[in-house]
Amino acid sequence: MILKLAFATFLSAVFIAQCKADCQIADAGLEEAILQNPRLHGPANSQSVRDLRSLRDAAFTLRAYGRHDDCERLLANIRELIAGPPMGSLGDNDEDEAEKQTSASEPKVQRGAALGTRGNRDAKPLIQISELAPGLRSDEIVGAEVRSSDDKIVGEVRNIVFGTRDGRDYVIVASGGFFTAGKDSLVVPLKLMKVSQDRSSFYLLVTKEAVTAIPVMADQQYNWLTDEKWRARNDQLFKQP
Numbered sequence: 001m002i003l004k005l006a007f008a009t010f011l012s013a014v015f016i017a018q019c020k021a022d023c024q025i026a027d028a029g030l031e032e033a034i035l036q037n038p039r040l041h042g043p044a045n046s047q048s049v050r051d052l053r054s055l056r057d058a059a060f061t062l063r064a065y066g067r068h069d070d071c072e073r074l075l076a077n078i079r080e081l082i083a084g085p086p087m088g089s090l091g092d093n094d095e096d097e098a099e100k101q102t103s104a105s106e107p108k109v110q111r112g113a114a115l116g117t118r119g120n121r122d123a124k125p126l127i128q129i130s131e132l133a134p135g136l137r138s139d140e141i142v143g144a145e146v147r148s149s150d151d152k153i154v155g156e157v158r159n160i161v162f163g164t165r166d167g168r169d170y171v172i173v174a175s176g177g178f179f180t181a182g183k184d185s186l187v188v189p190l191k192l193m194k195v196s197q198d199r200s201s202f203y204l205l206v207t208k209e210a211v212t213a214i215p216v217m218a219d220q221q222y223n224w225l226t227d228e229k230w231r232a233r234n235d236q237l238f239k240q241p
Contacts, residue, residue, distance in 0.1 A: 030052070030079075034082060127195050132195065140199050141160065144157050144201065145202070146203070146204065149203060150208055155175040157173055158172050159172035170187050170188065184216050186211070187217050187218075187224065188204065192205055192240075205239065205240035206237070215234065
């Protein structure tokens with residue numbers, strides 16, 4: 001019996017060691033490969049680098065769930081993308097097919113209509129962003145849902161602008177609940193938002209009806225950051241009536 005237990009322990013140790021040896025993202029040298037590839041340098045290629053790092057993060061997720069084979073395959077794909085032709089030249093130019101694939105990722109449920117849980121008897125008070133302790137991390141807000149003051153879905157946070165010259169920080173909200181970079185984004189002053197105590201939902205100070213009248217982001221290049229008049233008008237619309 002002792003020998004059997006010892007052998008079983010040995011096999012378990014071997015199996016665990018083998019699993020740990022699978023999909024070693026830290027040893028893959030992806031960051032080094034990106035830095036050493038001149039085709040991935042410069043602002044023109046920043047989107048390709050972001051995409052590669054997003055794929056790397058997906059590999060971490062697969063590994064965390066024990067999908068080591070899938071993780072290894074994804075690592076191999078990342079290596080091929082780094083070493084292969086410019087990423088911007090890949091894919092096809094079929095706009096209809098691209099639109100079809102994009103629409104497939106849109107939510108099938110009508111967003112912005114269903115009420116949340118603010119009306120529940122046990123609902124806890126919302127917190128001002130400035131009152132959070134410890135402070136808010138970027139990974140806690142990017143991708144989080146944003147609701148109106150009457151607890152209806154407005155959209156999802158897709159980006160944050162920190163540290164403008166005048167000290168105003170902004171949250172870029174993809175309106176409608178579909179997480180995309182594009183013309184249907186709202187520019188929300190961070191200080192004019194509240195958050196649930198579990199930090200799962202962020203809230204505007206205005207109603208859903210008021211949000212529909214607020215102009216969307218002026219452009220995708222963020223030139224509105226230097227347009228003081230546009231920002232002043234925009235910020236005023238998010239203040240509590």
